[in-house]
Amino acid sequence: MNDDFFDIAELVSKYLTGDLTVAEQKCLDDWLGLAEENREWFRLVTSEEFVSRKRQELKSIDVQAGWRALSRKRARGHKRSLWIDFLKYACMFILVVSPVIYFCMQNTSNCVDINAMQVEINPGIPKAMLYMADGSIVDLAVRSRDTLKELDGTLIGLHGESIVYKNMDASENTDTVGKVNLYNELVVPRGGEFVLELSDGTSVCLNAGSKLKFPVRFCGDKRQVELEGEGYFQVARNEKMPFVVQASGMDITVLGTEFNISNYPENAEVQTTLIKGAVKVTNLKNEDSFVLKPGEQAVLNKQNGKMTVAEVDVSYAIAWKEGYLRFRDRPLKEIMDFIARWYDVDVVYEDEEVKDYLFGCNFDRQETIEPLLGFFERTGTVHFRIRDRQIVVSK
Numbered sequence: 001m002n003d004d005f006f007d008i009a010e011l012v013s014k015y016l017t018g019d020l021t022v023a024e025q026k027c028l029d030d031w032l033g034l035a036e037e038n039r040e041w042f043r044l045v046t047s048e049e050f051v052s053r054k055r056q057e058l059k060s061i062d063v064q065a066g067w068r069a070l071s072r073k074r075a076r077g078h079k080r081s082l083w084i085d086f087l088k089y090a091c092m093f094i095l096v097v098s099p100v101i102y103f104c105m106q107n108t109s110n111c112v113d114i115n116a117m118q119v120e121i122n123p124g125i126p127k128a129m130l131y132m133a134d135g136s137i138v139d140l141a142v143r144s145r146d147t148l149k150e151l152d153g154t155l156i157g158l159h160g161e162s163i164v165y166k167n168m169d170a171s172e173n174t175d176t177v178g179k180v181n182l183y184n185e186l187v188v189p190r191g192g193e194f195v196l197e198l199s200d201g202t203s204v205c206l207n208a209g210s211k212l213k214f215p216v217r218f219c220g221d222k223r224q225v226e227l228e229g230e231g232y233f234q235v236a237r238n239e240k241m242p243f244v245v246q247a248s249g250m251d252i253t254v255l256g257t258e259f260n261i262s263n264y265p266e267n268a269e270v271q272t273t274l275i276k277g278a279v280k281v282t283n284l285k286n287e288d289s290f291v292l293k294p295g296e297q298a299v300l301n302k303q304n305g306k307m308t309v310a311e312v313d314v315s316y317a318i319a320w321k322e323g324y325l326r327f328r329d330r331p332l333k334e335i336m337d338f339i340a341r342w343y344d345v346d347v348v349y350e351d352e353e354v355k356d357y358l359f360g361c362n363f364d365r366q367e368t369i370e371p372l373l374g375f376f377e378r379t380g381t382v383h384f385r386i387r388d389r390q391i392v393v394s395k
Helices: 002-017 022-032 036-045 048-059 063-075 078-096 098-106 332-343 352-356 369-377
Strands: 129-131 137-139 147-149 155-158 162-166 183-188 192-197 203-206 210-215 223-234 243-247 250-254 258-263 269-276 279-283 289-292 296-301 307-311 324-331 346-349 358-364 383-387 390-394
Touching: 002 022, 002 358, 022 036, 022 358, 183 192, 203 210, 243 258, 250 258, 250 269, 269 279, 279 296, 279 307, 289 296, 289 307, 324 332, 332 346, 332 352, 332 358, 332 369, 332 390, 346 352, 358 369, 369 383
Parallel strands: 162 192, 223 243, 346 390
Antiparallel strands: 129 137, 129 183, 147 155, 155 162, 183 210, 192 203, 203 223, 210 223, 223 258, 243 250, 250 279, 258 269, 269 296, 279 289, 296 307, 324 358, 383 390
């Protein structure tokens, strides 16, 4: 109930404010079609009578007194556990839906300062810079040709939103092959994303603010690349030549599988989330290693060098690849860091404490930034001002 209820309540809140995307509307319609009790609940919470009543109730809520009362109930022990569980879900609905109803009905001006905007802040687009072995730099967003050629003769196909390294036959080798490993680096700036197919057929989708260093051709007994930022890997299987990703003190070794790695320099952790297959994660500081199963995530603390493994909901780790900004109970700063990279904006905090406020969202990341900030504002806890490409956050 917990995950599904949160998601449906969130969809209903966006329905009430007219912010549903086409995909979200279909998800809500599918849920309504599952059972009559779903439709009955939906009719209740979206009725004019219910909205009007909640508007009046919200005006009189003493939040602090409510939390004190709930704390007293917890102190009475396990006898009240079922009642507390009920309160938890009731509070979840009030937090997700009722603030939206209240702020919409009040028609306050306490919204994102749209009038102060000088430019519309749009989401990221496919763009990247390719650093080649001969020192040349190619802007892949400005394509003047369909193919590049490396020093060893490797052909690189340019396809607008992706590039493909074509594996050479032995007969195509040139004099430079075998004498030195040639490396390329793909750099995806803020406000961008890009897809790369390596010479072995492995596909890597890179998120905004990421870079991948890789050999033009894989030689020797392993296929090794270096990642900074975030990437989703679909590794071509080759048992004789394992695939290794190096990421700030963590090595991820695979034969053929799908997984996501988040390794931004500004983040305190490196996260590896396994979607399919199996991977071995190694902590280079103490050589500890774990073999992950699908649905597990390894987290390496960069500061103390400790690594932990736990089961997670992988949909949150790969939401960016599916076109969503999806978070649950995450600090505002973490969410805004993600937003800053994807929308290529700077974030300034007037009140430091708001960085630790917990938020959740499931938002189409192809939308402009204003509806997302407005969604956070309707909780009544934060306020945003937009100046050019700078977002100012306050209580």
